[in-house]
Amino acid sequence: MVSRSFTLFQPVNNHFKQRKMKSIFVCALAALLMFTSACSRKVTRIDPAETPDISGSWNNTDSRLTAEEMISQVLAANWLNDHNTAKGKKPVVIVGMVTNKSHEHIEAETFMKDLERSFINTSKVGLVQSGKKREELRAEKADQQTNATASSLKKFGMEKGADYILQGSINSIVDAFKKKKTVTYQINLELTNIETNEVVWIGDKKIAKYVKN
Amino acid sequence: MKMSSTFESANKLSTMKRILLSIFCFTAVVTASAQENTLSPDQNPNYKVSQDKYTAQKETLMATMNTTVQDTYKAYDWYVAKQERRQQRIDDRRERRLYRLQNYGYYYNPNNQLYDPYGDFYRYSPNRFRYRGWRHGW
Numbered sequence: 001m002v003s004r005s006f007t008l009f010q011p012v013n014n015h016f017k018q019r020k021m022k023s024i025f026v027c028a029l030a031a032l033l034m035f036t037s038a039c040s041r042k043v044t045r046i047d048p049a050e051t052p053d054i055s056g057s058w059n060n061t062d063s064r065l066t067a068e069e070m071i072s073q074v075l076a077a078n079w080l081n082d083h084n085t086a087k088g089k090k091p092v093v094i095v096g097m098v099t100n101k102s103h104e105h106i107e108a109e110t111f112m113k114d115l116e117r118s119f120i121n122t123s124k125v126g127l128v129q130s131g132k133k134r135e136e137l138r139a140e141k142a143d144q145q146t147n148a149t150a151s152s153l154k155k156f157g158m159e160k161g162a163d164y165i166l167q168g169s170i171n172s173i174v175d176a177f178k179k180k181k182t183v184t185y186q187i188n189l190e191l192t193n194i195e196t197n198e199v200v201w202i203g204d205k206k207i208a209k210y211v212k213n
Numbered sequence: 214m215k216m217s218s219t220f221e222s223a224n225k226l227s228t229m230k231r232i233l234l235s236i237f238c239f240t241a242v243v244t245a246s247a248q249e250n251t252l253s254p255d256q257n258p259n260y261k262v263s264q265d266k267y268t269a270q271k272e273t274l275m276a277t278m279n280t281t282v283q284d285t286y287k288a289y290d291w292y293v294a295k296q297e298r299r300q301q302r303i304d305d306r307r308e309r310r311l312y313r314l315q316n317y318g319y320y321y322n323p324n325n326q327l328y329d330p331y332g333d334f335y336r337y338s339p340n341r342f343r344y345r346g347w348r349h350g351w
């Protein structure tokens with residue numbers, strides 16, 4: 001009687017065992033997948049000149065395009081010749097403040113540095129240091145007054161005064177509905193004569209993007 | 214007699230010296246002030262007012278020089294707003310669940326207080342209208 005009942009329930013037990021094994025296998029597979037996916041970071045080096053658009057936000061390509069456009073505009077504009085004719089020497093520029101009034105965090109230094117580099121490389125425009133770096137220079141000069149040898153110390157009051165100040169602003173317009181979005185950035189740089197307040201050059205770069213989520 | 218003449222000449226000399234020194238000082242002061250007040254052609258005679266004003270606050274005004282001032286705004290993006298609403302719902306639910314666990318325990322159900330051992334304390338109280346008002350209903 002006992003053995004009969006045992007044989008009767010045997011297939012049912014096997015079925016439960018199989019199901020249990022299956023679930024363990026599935027769990028193990030899932031754990032393995034999770035582990036491998038967590039370790040699957042892949043880094044590929046790309047050309048900085050060809051940064052792909054990923055999220056549609058401001059990126060390296062935008063910065064580069066802005067710098068290229070601004071450099072070509074500022075070095076080809078009339079203010080340079082006008083200054084050379086009037087003063088007989090190359091103009092000296094100081095970099096002022098750039099205000100980011102767009103909807104994203106944008107650091108203007110990335111394209112401003114390209115612009116500054118072009119001033120120096122072309123030797124058409126002189127550049128003087130400003131901001132925190134200038135403060136550091138003056139602090140170093142102050143330190144030299146008491147620590148450097150008399151023949152090597154640099155004097156105060158011998159800095160070159162800038163003729164023009166370069167200031168700028170970044171603006172953006174966003175138009176979005178459902179999963180579609182257009183973003184337009186407008187970057188403006190202005191060069192102003194420090195003595196007369198006359199704006200001698202305004203450069204602009206517009207970047208428009210269509211983003212579909 | 215000779216002594217007095219020598220004394221007089223010395224006195225005269227010192228007086229002359231004093232006069233010359235004061236003339237020199239006066240000339241120096243006048244020259245300095247004239248130099249300071251010399252205007253360039255077409256320069257505004259009140260330039261000193263502005264110069265003093267901006268010299269006093271130049272440190273503050275130049276603090277942002279050669280930097281990017283972030284004056285950003287939040288643009289409305291339908292898709293992002295939807296995602297934010299969804300995240301807010303998830304966060305709210307989680308917060309409610311935590312609050313419930315911390316304050317009532319596992320058996321609290323705010324949607325079914327009738328069968329809840331910890332629920333509505335005043336529901337069957339003889340003074341229920343005193344606490345909840347008659348408009349509250351069952």
